[in-house]
Amino acid sequence: MISTPHVDWFALSPTLALLGAGAVALLGAVLVPRRARRPFGATVCAFGFVGAIAAAALVYGFSADAHGVIGAAIQRDRLGALAEMIIAGAGFLAVWTSATEPMPDDHIAEYYALLAWAGAGMAFLTTASTLMTLFLGLEWFSISLYILCAIDVDLVGSLEAGLKYLIVGGFGSAMLLFGSALVYGATGALRFGEIAHAVAAQHLSHDALLVAGLALVIGGLGFKASAAPFHMWTPDVYEGAPTPVTAFMSAATKTAALVLTLRVLVTAFPQEARLWTLAIAVIACASLAVGNLAALVQRGVKRMLAYSSISHAGFMLIAIAANNALGGRALLYYLVPYSAMSIGSFAVVAARERELNAPVTVENLAGFGWERPLLGISLSVFMLGFAGFPLTGGFVGKFYVFAAAYRHGWTWLVIVGVAATAVSLYYYLGVVRALFMRPSAELQLAPVAGGSPPSERLLQTAVTGALVVTVGSFFAVQPLIEGAKHAAGVLF
């Protein structure tokens, strides 16, 4: 008799909601009349993400005791559920941002189907608790994103972005897979918990296979989190992909990759903590240096935000490197305002892009703050939030991250982080200056024919939502930290 695992459908419900929404959206691509495809796809996809948020909230509520389900292939706990909520929230805002994106109608329903499936893959990844499910989830959302980057074939650079992401992402996946194979070879275990047991039982902590495997796994996950020195695809892909896709990638992919990095390192490699905390700290420093220094000289706003996202990967890796409860809490808290600020700022860039019909640079943002006060003020708040000013969640997030590193005894890492923040002020405030302190007369570009384009309600709703989360996470810090504490409590 073959022993079959019990399938906990409830634990899978956030993933299933998104999978179902994707399937319906895909059928819409062929069964719904052409004109109705765009609203149909967007509505179904939005409902999928709302369903995933609700399902993840329920899983969070009913999973006070963490346990493995479905043959311990995935972990049902609050860490995964909280990350799923952040990912689904990011996806929901991305749908609002996409709704009025001037994309050809040819593949519009497929676009929403892939967006939902990418979200499903990420949701699945955050709950993975074996090396198999880890790789499955990673490839699942990566393949969806490769296509999403290249989906708007009329957009200059879109195909290039897709191809670059495919090749570099494929290399990253291969690294992760090779690392997993070495870890399996050394320990004979696939489940994270069993890897740790095998290392302890067989005294493998200095085993060459295991250490090499760990290094490759960290590298593979570094590609997905776009941490330096695995970041080289980020600026080109973020710049070339359709802006709503960039918005979704920057927020949700980073959430999934970083939460999984925390989970796999803490649960599978506790004996190697001395090694990986240092490795992650070095990667964090490299990301902060590369991201901030390269962002200083960018003129294109999308490229600047791409480098900014690399530096934020650095900040969040500091929290992982701390390897303590405070670090886990800091990471999960930081992801909330970071995702909102990221999606919000790319949404504003998308709005400006549609007005100008040209790539947005710091120069042609001039006067935008006066023309569209809501978007201008929102983008300023996001920039101040990225820089870590009070009254935004970015301030509290950075504060917690530095507190975690300090508690670990790494004052030097705090100093690097503070220095990086000081450097970042230059380019973040540069955007605010362009928005409000330069007259629009400096603007050289001719406006789109037919006068001022209509203001976009749907996109403005997305930006407002992101603004509310960014500022709200500063004032509602207590409940959020409580949630993050329960989630990180699973690991520490």
Next chain:
Amino acid sequence: MLHSWLAFLIYGFFALAIPASMMVMSFVFATRPDRRTRARTIPFESGVSKGPPDQRSFTISFYLTAMLFIVFDIEIVFLYPLAVILHQLAWFGFVEFFFFIVILAVAYVYIWRKGALEWR
């Protein structure tokens, strides 16, 4: 120390030795005259030289149909072993496979309505 890294040394040795030996052997065991004849300059794959370039054109539909066939062929490949042990897997096997078929059915409706099965 060396002992624990020995496996990697051996791995690295073979990773280099296999392609290197292939290249060296193709020179050493070459039986044909040294002259670089036209046929020898043509790239070959898996030991089969492609010969002179083919002027006939294939329609892209061949590739599309072949790829779609593989997807549904794999479905059948999974169905046979399931049929053999369905009694042991019982409802679990049935539900799991039902999901698999539903996913493929969605894809089938999509490619059908999209016109991928039309021969053009």
